[in-house]
Amino acid sequence: MKTLIVYYSYGGKTKRAAEEIAQKEGADLCEAVELKRLPGIGAFFIGCPQAAGGKARPIHPLSKEMEAYEKIIIMGPIWAGNPAPAVNSIIDALPAGKKVEFRITSGGGQSKNHERTINRATAKGCEVEGYVDMKA
Numbered sequence: 317m318k319t320l321i322v323y324y325s326y327g328g329k330t331k332r333a334a335e336e337i338a339q340k341e342g343a344d345l346c347e348a349v350e351l352k353r354l355p356g357i358g359a360f361f362i363g364c365p366q367a368a369g370g371k372a373r374p375i376h377p378l379s380k381e382m383e384a385y386e387k388i389i390i391m392g393p394i395w396a397g398n399p400a401p402a403v404n405s406i407i408d409a410l411p412a413g414k415k416v417e418f419r420i421t422s423g424g425g426q427s428k429n430h431e432r433t434i435n436r437a438t439a440k441g442c443e444v445e446g447y448v449d450m451k452a
């Protein structure tokens with residue numbers, strides 16, 4: 317199955333994890349880049365409330381066409397217990413009919429609101445095959 321890993325990484329840990337998985341699983345890789353990167357303090361005081369509220373932060377157009385893949389693995393860090401807001405922008409860009417898996421990196425905590433994240437992808441017409449929290 318042709319698989320694309322689309323990841324957002326603020327500090328580089330998710331990027332490294334995504335690169336390892338891509339190599340191991342023979343998947344293609346695509347980085348989602350925010351239009352406006354938040355400075356460190358902004359990630360906590362602006363990004364965390366946005367993550368907790370399920371808000372999206374705009375990203376640049378992706379360098380790979382998700383339409384060309386059967387399965388999309390979405391990776392990103394958890395912020396305040398939820399996927400970082402740029403991850404929501406990746407979900408919002410999903411074409412219908414894709415198999416989707418979430419692999420969310422953390423400092424050790426577990427994601428909250430899995431259902432909200434999964435529902436966001438199913439609302440796009442995608443089938444969510446899994447949601448994994450992984451310590452980076």
Ligand SMILES: Cc1cc2nc3c(=O)[nH]c(=O)nc-3n(C[C@H](O)[C@H](O)[C@H](O)COP(=O)(O)O)c2cc1C
Nearest residue numbers: 325326327328329330393395396397423424425452
């Ligand atoms: C703004 C911010 C909020 C975070 N919130 C959490 C959290 O709620 N729980 C947790 O376990 N880790 C939290 N972390 C740690 C990151 O999720 C973790 O280090 C992640 O692997 C970083 O990935 P990255 O380097 O690709 O950005 C937070 C990190 C940042 C920068």
